[in-house]
Amino acid sequence: xxxxxxxxxxxxxxxxxxxxxxxxxxxxxxxxxxxxxxxxxxxxxxxxxxxxxxxxxxxxxxxxxxxxxxxxxxxxxxxxxxxxxxxxxxxxxxxxxxxxxxxxxxxxxxxxxxxxxxxxxxxxxxxxxxxxxxxxxxxxxxxxxxxxxxxxxxxxxxxxxxxxxxxxxxxxxxxxxxxxxxxxxxxxxxxxxxxxxxxxxxxxxxxxxxxxxxxxxxxxxxxxxxxxxxxxxxxxxxxxxxxxxxxxxxxxxxxxxxxxxxxxxxxxxxxxxxxxxxxxxxxxxxxxxxxxxxxxxxxxxxxxxxxxxxxxxxxxxxxxxxxxxxxx
Amino acid sequence: xxxxxxxxxxxxxxxxxxxxxxxxxxxxxxxxxxxxxxxxxxxxxxxxxxxxxxxxxxxxxxxxxxxxxxxxxxxxxxxxxxxxxxxxxxxxxxxxxxxxxxxxxxxxxxxxxxxxxxxxxxxxxxxxxxxxxxxxxxxxxxxxxxxxxxxxxxxxxxxxxxxxxxxxxxxxxxxxxxxxxxxxxxxxxxxxxxxxxxxxxxxxxxxxxxxxxxxxxxxxxxxxxxxxxxxxxxxxxxxxxxxxxxxxxxxxxxxxxxxxxxxxxxxxxxxxxxxxxxxxxxxxxxxxxxxxxxxxxxxxxxxxxxxxxxxxxxxxxxxxxxxxxxxx
Numbered sequence: 001x002x003x004x005x006x007x008x009x010x011x012x013x014x015x016x017x018x019x020x021x022x023x024x025x026x027x028x029x030x031x032x033x034x035x036x037x038x039x040x041x042x043x044x045x046x047x048x049x050x051x052x053x054x055x056x057x058x059x060x061x062x063x064x065x066x067x068x069x070x071x072x073x074x075x076x077x078x079x080x081x082x083x084x085x086x087x088x089x090x091x092x093x094x095x096x097x098x099x100x101x102x103x104x105x106x107x108x109x110x111x112x113x114x115x116x117x118x119x120x121x122x123x124x125x126x127x128x129x130x131x132x133x134x135x136x137x138x139x140x141x142x143x144x145x146x147x148x149x150x151x152x153x154x155x156x157x158x159x160x161x162x163x164x165x166x167x168x169x170x171x172x173x174x175x176x177x178x179x180x181x182x183x184x185x186x187x188x189x190x191x192x193x194x195x196x197x198x199x200x201x202x203x204x205x206x207x208x209x210x211x212x213x214x215x216x217x218x219x220x221x222x223x224x225x226x227x228x229x230x231x232x233x234x235x236x237x238x239x240x241x242x243x244x245x246x247x248x249x250x251x252x253x254x255x256x257x258x259x260x261x262x263x264x265x266x267x268x269x270x271x272x273x274x275x276x277x278x279x280x281x282x283x284x285x286x287x288x289x290x291x292x293x294x295x296x297x298x299x300x301x302x303x304x305x306x307x308x309x310x311x312x313x314x315x316x317x318x319x320x321x322x323x324x325x326x327x328x
Numbered sequence: 329x330x331x332x333x334x335x336x337x338x339x340x341x342x343x344x345x346x347x348x349x350x351x352x353x354x355x356x357x358x359x360x361x362x363x364x365x366x367x368x369x370x371x372x373x374x375x376x377x378x379x380x381x382x383x384x385x386x387x388x389x390x391x392x393x394x395x396x397x398x399x400x401x402x403x404x405x406x407x408x409x410x411x412x413x414x415x416x417x418x419x420x421x422x423x424x425x426x427x428x429x430x431x432x433x434x435x436x437x438x439x440x441x442x443x444x445x446x447x448x449x450x451x452x453x454x455x456x457x458x459x460x461x462x463x464x465x466x467x468x469x470x471x472x473x474x475x476x477x478x479x480x481x482x483x484x485x486x487x488x489x490x491x492x493x494x495x496x497x498x499x500x501x502x503x504x505x506x507x508x509x510x511x512x513x514x515x516x517x518x519x520x521x522x523x524x525x526x527x528x529x530x531x532x533x534x535x536x537x538x539x540x541x542x543x544x545x546x547x548x549x550x551x552x553x554x555x556x557x558x559x560x561x562x563x564x565x566x567x568x569x570x571x572x573x574x575x576x577x578x579x580x581x582x583x584x585x586x587x588x589x590x591x592x593x594x595x596x597x598x599x600x601x602x603x604x605x606x607x608x609x610x611x612x613x614x615x616x617x618x619x620x621x622x623x624x625x626x627x628x629x630x631x632x633x634x635x636x637x638x639x640x641x642x643x644x645x646x647x648x649x650x651x652x653x654x655x656x
Contacts, residue, residue, distance in 0.1 A: 013414075015421075016644075049391075049418040049642065052380035063377075082410040082439070090377040093343075111410070314377065316344075 002070040002288035003184075004150040006142070006172055007058025008134040008158050008165075009076030009100075010113040011083045012273070014311050015048040017118035022126055029120065032127040032189040034161060040130040043116055052083075053312045054090035055115055057188055058156040060274045060313045064281025064303045066095035067319040070288055073097040073150065075141055075168075079133040080105040083112035094314065103136040110135060117273055119311065125273040127189075135162040139171045147172050148179040151288050152210065154280070157188035160196045173207045182239075184210035186280055187217035194220060204237050210287070211241040212280045218243055240293060242300065244279055246272075249301065254293035261297035264305035264326070274313025278303040282319070295327065302326055330398040330616035331512075332478040334470070334500055335386025336462040336486050336493075337404030337428075338441040339411045340601070342639050343376040345446035350454055357448065360455040360517040362489060368458040371444055380411075381640045382418035383443055385516060386484040388602045388641045392609025392631045394423035395647040398616055401425040401478065403469055403496075407461040408433040411440035422642065431464040438463060445601055447639065453601040455517075463490040467499045475500050476507040479616050480538070482608070485516035488524045501535045510567075512538035514608055515545040522548060532565050538615070539569040540608045546571050570611055570625060572604060577629065582621035589625035592633035592654070602641025606631040610647070623655065630654050 062072035078084030080102040113132040153176040159165040185208045222233035241253040249263040282303035286296035390400035406412030408430040441460040481504040487493040513536045550561035569581040577591040610631030614624035
């Protein structure tokens with residue numbers, strides 16, 4: 001197994017929206033806002049016609065990894081309902097192992113999580129997530145043998161939001177390290193970093209070998225004024241740090257080495273949902289294959305460029321073919 | 329009200345597929361095959377990752393009509409489940425009235441219908457439909473006042489498959505004619521015509537003012553060898569007949585007049601799902617506005633060209649703007 005990923009198991013509901021709509025709803029553009037079931041119903045009622053597709057940050061990364069030929073397993077909690085069945089089908093059909101038992105749908109248990117994704121004309125995505133059954137993820141869902149067998153255990157920062165998932169997260173990190181494996185973390189979202197800054201800093205120092213963050217997230221983590229300041233702050237704290245900067249590409253800190261990787265030219269930019277997820281998936285694939293940091297960054301950039309060229313956070317074309325064409 | 333449409337209320341599950349997959353599954357390419365719940369589960373298990381989006385032939389037509397500025401109402405049966413809620417949200421968000429009560433989901437009632445849509449690399453779509461809750465549509469779901477108030481009552485031929493829907497269909501047609509309104513019918517699918525040929529011929533002669541059919545369907549209806557033979561067979565049987573021929577455009581019979589309308593150039597052809605539905609929606613919009621047959625055909629062609637340029641059977645751009653640009 002290359003990577004086992006633990007994350008929120010979410011079905012996305014994607015619709016285009018105008019900036020004015022987000023402003024009227026008081027939703028922070030470009031960020032992920034947690035919403036409860038009642039707010040989800042209200043917002044959905046005012047949302048345009050949607051496309052439903054499986055999502056979830058770490059789940060998207062695993063689909064990217066599998067599309068490149070890597071072996072990935074996902075751990076996350078759906079409910080035993082129609083959207084849960086869709087999530088389960090899609091991730092398996094993409095070649096990712098997924099066996100986490102569903103939470104029962106009867107008896108008023110929370111439904112499968114959904115994320116309302118509003119895509120504005122500038123291709124930016126704004127996320128409103130109802131966590132639903134994700135709140136049921138617990139340490140028992142972490143199988144020690146699975147984590148021990150994987151080269152990397154990958155965790156999304158969003159898991160810090162549902163209370164018990166955090167325990168699952170820490171259990172997995174401890175098992176991985178006890179087995180001499182690596183732990184990777186994505187910071188997920190600047191607001192998520194805001195909610196959990198002190199704990200995330202401890203995590204990075206104590207548990208994380210490979211850190212994924214975009215410019216805004218890493219700046220939020222260290223409350224830095226500039227990207228360079230954030231870069232200096234994170235330096236030396238983990239073995240690898242991949243800091244993404246959208247169209248400016250990314251900077252990878254690999255021990256003492258610093259690599260600058262240009263963004264991959266995108267054919268068109270329709271919906272940036274999943275760009276960070278696919279970058280991480282591509283990077284981790286390269287890493288599991290034993291590639292150097294620069295190549296890992298290039299593979300991540302190629303995967304990210306594919307996913308922003310269409311609606312939805314999962315690739316529509318063969319990432320393996322794209323990487324073969326562009327990287328050789 | 330411009331048009332009240334009665335049809336199967338379906339959520340589409342769209343995935344790309346190779347021709348070899350269809351052959352291995354024994355599914356007729358380009359057609360609509362009815363499948364039961366067990367077969368749906370098997371096929372879905374072997375299908376690639378999907379996009380879920382609301383569909384249903386007449387429902388798609390109403391979304392097209394509403395996108396052009398027309399007033400449409402849809403009658404169809406979903407279950408009180410997650411996919412039913414998605415269908416209800418999407419059609420209302422598109423501006424179509426939809427108030428048919430859902431069938432109860434408890435007690436083992438059938439779930440909301442879903443259609444597995446396999447899109448082959450040639451952009452052709454192959455449909456496998458599990459009718460689910462659509463089989464619960466019954467004459468009681470037809471509100472006499474609603475049908476009486478609409479200029480046109482539009483019926484999809486697919487309704488002939490679920491047994492009780494046929495009764496609802498005939499009830500609506502009788503109410504419409506008693507009120508001096510028009511009745512339109514789409515033949516839906518050549519296999520559907522095969523299943524119900526004799527009844528469809530009687531319908532066309534006795535109940536239908538406006539007939540929509542593609543070349544294959546109308547040829548099947550009259551068991552004609554050539555398009556011209558089919559055209560001569562249908563001539564004089566209803567007030568208007570719009571016979572579509574994909575990239576060859578369409579031929580419209582308007583009493584004694586015959587109009588030939590070229591296909592609208594499509595920017596790209598990705599997925600032909602919904603082409604006929606959107607043609608009918610555009611045509612009916614023009615007709616309700618009092619436009620002549622040629623213009624109605626042009627509006628239909630513009631709407632169809634939009635929907636084949638992307639995945640899914642409902643427009644992603646403003647049809648009203650497209651028609652304003654192209655037709656003036």
